[in-house]
Every structure is written in structure tokens, then in C-alpha cells.
Amino acid sequence: MRFIALLATLAIGLAAPAAAADPAPPAGFWTVSQERLSFAPAKLSVPRRVGGAEYYETTEFSHKGEGVDTAIKYRSPDQKVLATLYVYYPSIAHSGVQAIATDQAIRGGTRSPDIRSLGTGVAAAAGKPGVAVTADYDHYLGDNHSKAAFIKAGRWMLKLRVTGPESRSAEVAAVMKALLDGLRFEGDARPRPAAPIAAGECSATDRPEAGPAAGGGDAATIAMADAAGDPPAAAARIGRDWCRTFLAVQGQKVTVLQATGGDRPGRDPESVLIVLYSDGGGALEVVRLAKDKYLLLHHDIAEVKVLDSYDRLPSLAQLGRFFVEPAQIRARVTLKPDGTAGVELPGAQGETSP
Numbered sequence: 001m002r003f004i005a006l007l008a009t010l011a012i013g014l015a016a017p018a019a020a021a022d023p024a025p026p027a028g029f030w031t032v033s034q035e036r037l038s039f040a041p042a043k044l045s046v047p048r049r050v051g052g053a054e055y056y057e058t059t060e061f062s063h064k065g066e067g068v069d070t071a072i073k074y075r076s077p078d079q080k081v082l083a084t085l086y087v088y089y090p091s092i093a094h095s096g097v098q099a100i101a102t103d104q105a106i107r108g109g110t111r112s113p114d115i116r117s118l119g120t121g122v123a124a125a126a127g128k129p130g131v132a133v134t135a136d137y138d139h140y141l142g143d144n145h146s147k148a149a150f151i152k153a154g155r156w157m158l159k160l161r162v163t164g165p166e167s168r169s170a171e172v173a174a175v176m177k178a179l180l181d182g183l184r185f186e187g188d189a190r191p192r193p194a195a196p197i198a199a200g201e202c203s204a205t206d207r208p209e210a211g212p213a214a215g216g217g218d219a220a221t222i223a224m225a226d227a228a229g230d231p232p233a234a235a236a237r238i239g240r241d242w243c244r245t246f247l248a249v250q251g252q253k254v255t256v257l258q259a260t261g262g263d264r265p266g267r268d269p270e271s272v273l274i275v276l277y278s279d280g281g282g283a284l285e286v287v288r289l290a291k292d293k294y295l296l297l298h299h300d301i302a303e304v305k306v307l308d309s310y311d312r313l314p315s316l317a318q319l320g321r322f323f324v325e326p327a328q329i330r331a332r333v334t335l336k337p338d339g340t341a342g343v344e345l346p347g348a349q350g351e352t353s354p
Contacts, residue, residue: 033048036048041068042185043189044153044156044189054075066337068335069301072084085179089155090155095132095192095196096240097274100276115137126181147162147163195240201245207315210312214293238274239271241260243260284319306330307328
């Protein structure tokens with residue numbers, strides 16, 4: 001999960017102050033001026049200095065050389081306050097979904113057993129009100145205060161993390177505010193309204209296993225719809241009201257969101273279940289196409305695979321098997337930052353998912 005990179009940096013920064021090194025040369029697709037850094041694929045720029053923190057490194061994660069999974073890092077002079085802006089291109093780009101996936105990553109594991117959520121909210125960014133979903137935490141990795149924010153701009157996702165000692169929480173807040181305020185969107189990708197998700201606990205009961213849908217899953221149709229890259233339509237199909245449960249995957253608890261009867265789009269296609277196995281864009285999504293037709297999608301960075309089709313909502317046990325058994329890929333959509341996409345229909349092909 002992507003948050004591990006921040007943990008490693010934070011552990012080094014909190015161990016002992018060190019002499020500040022000169023900033024590393026920017027990774028591909030980032031350019032640096034005296035005052036700002038620009039990221040060409042998303043046509044956005046950020047300040048070189050945010051509050052008391054300054055840029056020191058940019059990096060790419062997956063898909064190196066493609067400009068779809070990257071980050072810029074900041075730190076205070078004593079390396080006690082750290083900030084990261086992730087800019088990535090997931091096939092399911094939704095601020096509320098990504099906030100919950102990151103919440104799972106922040107709370108998971110054993111490194112922050114006493115972590116305390118301080119609540120979520122909505123904030124302005126780039127001079128536009130109500131475009132960022134926010135979340136705050138105390139007792140993160142010991143006695144640290146941590147803030148997160150999530151912005152959807154076109155199909156791009158921006159995730160902002162700022163962490164430092166709880167005694168310097170005002171400084172952490174100032175760095176986050178400066179980063180949010182300093183964002184500039186200079187192309188077609190503009191911030192969308194924040195879409196926080198309410199997710200109480202689901203009932204403990206599961207469902208019977210689903211059977212195959214009659215007539216297949218219309219894989220090519222929904223693949224082309226996803227490739228068309230209509231972010232407002234994707235947000236509408238997800239809606240706002242969900243409950244949260246968990247799926248055991250290889251000894252770990254993975255968050256599962258299941259749609260409730262609340263604020264739903266009321267039309268098909270409609271997202272009815274999402275398995276959030278990664279905070280970096282990885283998810284399984286079940287989409288209802290019609291009354292007796294459900295389709296399973298595997299989302300990732302710059303790619304979505306269309307998998308099985310069902311006659312009803314599949315059980316959690318069925319979904320769990322996709323993590324350990326080969327899956328048939330009905331269609332694969334690859335997404336490019338310029339808005340183009342390619343669709344392959346490989347047919348009966350085995351692949352381990354995810």
C-alpha cells in the first residue's frame with residue numbers, strides 16, 4: 001500500500017534531526033522553478049514551499065515513465081513535519097472512496113495501535129470551496145498528528161498527507177492549508193465537488209452465492225463507458241450512502257463498502273459494492289446493470305478489467321476467491337492521461353486478481 005512510503009520517510013525523520021540535503025532532481029514529468037513545481041500530465045502546479053516545509057523530492061511509484069502514479073514530498077528544516085502530495089490516475093477516481101481506502105491503510109497494521117480519528121470534513125482548494133474531502137488523526141505512529149485530503153480533478157486523484165508531532169499540530173495544519181491553497185489547475189482537469197461517503201457498520205449476515213448472469217455481462221459496453229472518461233457520471237453511479245464491512249484476505253481485514261437504501265442514484269448502472277484492497281487505486285467494484293445482471297470490475301492505476309457477471313449481488317466469499325484464484329478477463333481498458341483509452345477483449349484468459 002502506498003502509505004508505506006510515507007511511513008518509512010516519517011520513521012527516518014522522527015528518529016533524529018539531520019542536516020538538510022539539497023533537493024533531488026525532479027522525477028520525470030515534474031519541472032521546478034524558483035517558486036513552483038509543475039506536473040505536465042495533469043497540468044497542475046504546486047508551491048515549492050508550503051508553510052514551514054519545502055520541496056525535497058519527487059518520485060514515481062507504479063507505471064514508471066508513464067506519469068500516472070507520482071508524488072512530491074516536502075519537509076520542515078528539522079524533518080519533523082513531513083508532507084506528500086500524491087497525483088495518480090486510478091480507474092475509479094472518487095474522493096470519498098479514496099478517503100476510506102486511505103483510512104483503512106492509516107488504521108491498519110500494528111504501528112499505530114492508539115490512533116484516534118478526529119473526524120472528517122470538506123475544505124476548499126485552489127480557491128474553490130468544497131472540493132476536498134478531509135480527515136484528521138492523533139496518536140499516529142506514536143504521538144503524531146496527521147491530516148489527509150482528497151481531491152478529484154477530471155479522472156486524476158490528488159491525495160495530500162501532512163504529519164508531524166502533536167505538539168506542532170498548528171504547524172501541520174498550516175502546511176496542509178498552504179498546500180491546498182497553493183494548488184493551481186491549468187488545464188481541462190478541474191476540481192470536482194467533494195463527495196464524502198457515509199459508511200456505518202453493515203449487518204453481520206452475508207448472502208447466498210450468485211450464479212452467472214443470463215446473456216453475459218455486456219463487458220464491451222461498460223468497458224467503453226469507463227474508457228470514455230466521464231468523471232461526473234462515474235461519481236453519480238457511486239452515490240453517497242454505504243455501509244462498511246470487512247473481508248478476510250490472506251490474514252488481513254480488507255474494507256468492503258456495500259450500498260444502502262439511502263442516497264442512491266436510482267438508475268442503472270449503479271455501483272453496489274466496492275472492495276478496497278489498496279489505498280493506491282486498487283479495488284473490486286460490483287456494478288448493477290439491470291435487475292438480474294451484475295458485473296465485477298477490477299480497478300487499478302490507469303486500468304480497469306471487466307471480470308465475471310452475476311444474476312445477483314455476489315457473496316463476500318465469492319469475492320474473496322478473486323484474490324487467490326485465476327479470473328477470466330472479459331475486457332481490459334487502459335487509460336491515458338491525455339484522455340484516450342484502449343479496449344481489449346481477450347476472451348477466456350486466466351489471470352490472478354488482484
